[in-house]
Each structure stands twice: as C-alpha cells, then as structure tokens.
Amino acid sequence: MDKRLSWDEYFMAQSHLLSLRSTCNRLSVGATIVRDKRIISGGYNGSIKGDEHCIDSECKVIDGHCIRTIHAEINAILQCSKFGVSTEGATIYVTHFPCLNCTKSIIQSGIKEICYANDYRNNEYAEELLKKSGVKVRKIDYNNDLIIARMLKQ
Ligand SMILES: [Zn+2]
Ligand SMILES: [Zn+2]
Numbered sequence: 001m002d003k004r005l006s007w008d009e010y011f012m013a014q015s016h017l018l019s020l021r022s023t024c025n026r027l028s029v030g031a032t033i034v035r036d037k038r039i040i041s042g043g044y045n046g047s048i049k050g051d052e053h054c055i056d057s058e059c060k061v062i063d064g065h066c067i068r069t070i071h072a073e074i075n076a077i078l079q080c081s082k083f084g085v086s087t088e089g090a091t092i093y094v095t096h097f098p099c100l101n102c103t104k105s106i107i108q109s110g111i112k113e114i115c116y117a118n119d120y121r122n123n124e125y126a127e128e129l130l131k132k133s134g135v136k137v138r139k140i141d142y143n144n145d146l147i148i149a150r151m152l153k154q
Pocket of ligand 1: 023024025026054058059060066067068069
C-alpha cells in the first residue's frame with residue numbers, strides 16, 4: 001500500500017482541485033488556508049460577483065495582466081473575513097507563487113507561511129517584503145500526476 005499523503009501533499013492537492021474552478025483563461029490558481037492542520041478557507045481566481053467570466057467572453061488584459069479576476073489568495077482571505085474566521089498564524093497553500101498584491105495582503109492578514117508548488121513571475125519586491133516580514137516561504141515538491149494515479153488505483 002502507498003504511504004499516506006503528507007499534509008503538504010493533501011493541502012496542495014486541495015489547492016490544485018480549487019484551481020479547476022478558475023474562470024480566467026490565462027492561469028488557473030487555487031489557494032487553501034490552513035490553521036492547526038485544518039482547512040479554514042479556499043479560493044480560486046474568478047470574477048467579481050455579477051461580472052462576466054473570462055472563459056465566457058474574454059480576459060480584460062491591461063499591462064499583460066488580466067484585471068477582471070480576484071486572485072485565489074485574496075478570495076480565500078475574503079472568505080475568512082466574510083465568515084469571521086481569523087487568519088492569524090495560518091499557512092496558505094497556493095498552486096503558484098503569489099503576485100505582489102496578494103503577497104502584501106497575505107502578510108497583512110497575519111498568515112505566517114506560504115507554501116507554493118510552481119514559480120510564476122516571482123516578483124522581487126514581493127520576495128523582499130516576505131523576507132522583511134518574517135513570513136516563511138516553502139516551495140513544495142508536488143506532483144499532480146502521482147496524486148491522480150493514486151486516486152485512480154482505489
Ligand atoms: Zn482573465
Ligand atoms: Zn495575486
């Protein structure tokens with residue numbers, strides 16, 4: 001029998017699952033916020049309530065970025081604020097390295113650790129802010145194919 005999934009694999013798999021709900025054509029991102037090994041929130045990059053989805057019309061691209069969507073990390077943090085759940089001391093698992101704006105919000109929300117699977121346009125200033133703030137950053141060695149293969153075996 002295969003070994004149990006590690007916590008890192010489990011939470012990262014959850015973020016990858018969430019990314020499949022993304023409504024943007026450019027990149028599918030998922031984020032899971034975890035406290036004391038419990039999932040407290042999740043998000044993916046998608047449109048504001050009431051706006052069209054990129055996948056139904058097209059992306060709104062300005063300066064090389066789609067500006068239509070709220071990013072996965074922010075959606076996950078907003079879910080916490082909507083339901084009154086503290087993010088202090090939490091860990092966030094994201095499929096891709098967060099952009100500068102998400103990094104700033106993550107730091108300010110009291111999240112203490114970022115685990116990510118893929119490098120993506122890693123912003124130098126974001127990395128500097130993370131260092132200054134003391135937020136831990138870990139790149140997780142994550143293989144979606146291995147997880148899926150294990151699911152199919154059951
Ligand atoms: Zn888009
Ligand atoms: Zn972002």
